[in-house]
Amino acid sequence: MKLAPTLPAVRKIRYIIFLKDVLILALTTFGGPQVHLAMFLDRLVTKRRYFTEEELMELTALCQLLPGPTSTQTITALGYKIGGPNLAYVTLLVWCLPAVLIMTAAAIGFSYVEAHNGSLAFMRFVQPMAVGFLVVAGYRIGRKVIHNQTGLVLALLAALAAYVFRSPFMTPVAIAIGGLTTSFAYRKHEKMTHQPMNVHWANFLLWFGVLVVAAVVGALSQSLPVRLFENFYRNGSLVFGGGQVLTPILYNEFVAFKHYLSREEFLSGLGLVQAVPGPVFSFASYIGALAMRNEGLNGQLLGSLVATVGIFLPGTFLIFFVYRFWGQLKRYRPVRASLEGINAVSTGLTAASAIVLFEPMAPHWPFVAVVAGTILLLEFTKLPPYLLILGGLGLGVVL
CATH class of the missing domain: 1.10.238 (Recoverin; domain 1)
Structure with a gap:
């Protein structure tokens, strides 16, 4: 039986x-x-x-x-x-691991080729394609989230500020101003009855504690792995809107400000991550590995690890924290209203990043043609992004 x-x-x-x-x-x-x-x-x-x-x-x-x-x-x-x-x-690990492994392997492969005087010329068409992806992403995000003149003005001001002041500190300031601006227009949102808030603070304190400890230890020790973890943890705590919005933040901090990798390496990775399944935030694993290339293979693996944990951990802490009282929180109109400004500013940051990355390509008509062709193919065909990237890689190898 x-x-x-x-x-x-x-x-x-x-x-x-x-x-x-x-x-x-x-x-x-x-x-x-x-x-x-x-x-x-x-x-x-x-x-x-x-x-x-x-x-x-x-x-x-x-x-x-x-x-x-x-x-x-x-x-x-x-x-x-x-x-x-x-x-x-465990779900988080299973979801992230394939993309993280692929992007880490790509970073190690690129650094190996460069260290042995090899050429990454086969990636040259992927780089302008990455700009095309960014333009389309910004346009699609803007079309969904900008519904009025206030949103348009916030997006334009954010783009201008990010273009002129290319500092990683510009992002959190712009996002905070955008969210605060539209939160005052909460009256146009439907009023809901409030319920008593039952908040468990453990995960919030854990999120904030890790942020503070990483910043202090990184400043005192000047350890590159600790500073990398703090950089990615801070960025993961500030970015709204997904991987496309993360791009300008990472570019400002790790290319323009700290010079951990070149613009060409950044664009190659940005293009490659479009052809990888899973979360676009796995781009952080690629940057972390390249940031520690001077420490050898073990250093690159460590760089990928701290970047990956740093970028994904804050969002995990915050979703665990907010999930328990989401039913009460969403009833507050200023909370819902602030999202409009945050999304508008994120669109402006994405537009500024696309302009900054496109500028050096503007004098070279083949790159301009690739950017334009990528935009048209994404908008007017149903070709999946990974096929476009594989086509760009193939064209780079042949030519």
């Missing part, structure tokens, strides 16, 4: 199936948060019925309000909803 499986055994089997689905998504989901959301809906809602569509969309809305990688926070929150914090952390 067969015994029915116990409840813990059933849960374990369910968790394993869920993680297998997450791995499939990590290996097959290309593009930004919008594409990721469509894939989440198809596999996790329509096929598996882990959640309802309303539950998934509400979690996505919550993650859009928070700094950090939107799709990564969403799938982590889904893991939390099914199995609590432990399953959430």
Whole structure:
């Protein structure tokens, strides 16, 4: 006589199936948060019925309000909803690992080629393609989030400020001003009845504590791995709107300000990450590895590790913190109103980054043609981004 499986055994089997689905998504989901959301809906809602569509969309809305990688926070929150914090952390690892490994290997490969006097000329068409991707991303984000004159003005001012003052400190200031500006227009949002806030502060204190300790230890020790961790942790705590918005922040800090990698290396990685499944924030792993190339292979692996943990950890802490009282928080109109300004400023930052990266290419008509061709193909065809990048790599090898 067969015994029915116990409840813990059933849960374990369910968790394993869920993680297998997450791995499939990590290996097959290309593009930004919008594409990721469509894939989440198809596999996790329509096929598996882990959640309802309303539950998934509400979690996505919550993650859009928070700094950090939107799709990564969403799938982590889904893991939390099914199995609590432990399953959430494993979900985060499974979702990120394939892209992180690919981008780390690319950075190590690029640095090896350069160290042996090799050429990265085969990447030369991928670099202008990356600018094309950034232009289209900025345009699509702006089309979705800018709905009035205030949003347009905030986007233009943010773009101008980011172009003129190319400092990593410009980003948090611009985002804060944008969110504060539109929060005062909260009256146009629907009024909801408030409920008592039941806030558990542990994860917030953990997020803030790590930020402060990393900054202090990095300043005192001048250790490059610690400073890299602090840099990425701070950026992961400030970026709203996904990987495309992260690009100008990383460029300002690690290329223009600290010179950890060249503009060409940055663009090569930016183009390559478009052809990699999973989170676009895995671009941080590539930058971290190149930032520590002088320390050898072990240094590059360490650089990738601290950058990866730094960029993904703050968003995880914050989603764990806010998820528990999201039902009450979303009822406050200023919170919902502030998102308009944050998104508008993020669009302006993306536009400024595209201009800065395009400037050196402007005198060279082949690069201008590649940028224009990439924009047209993305807007008027259904070719997936990874096929475009593979085509650019092939063209670079042939020519």
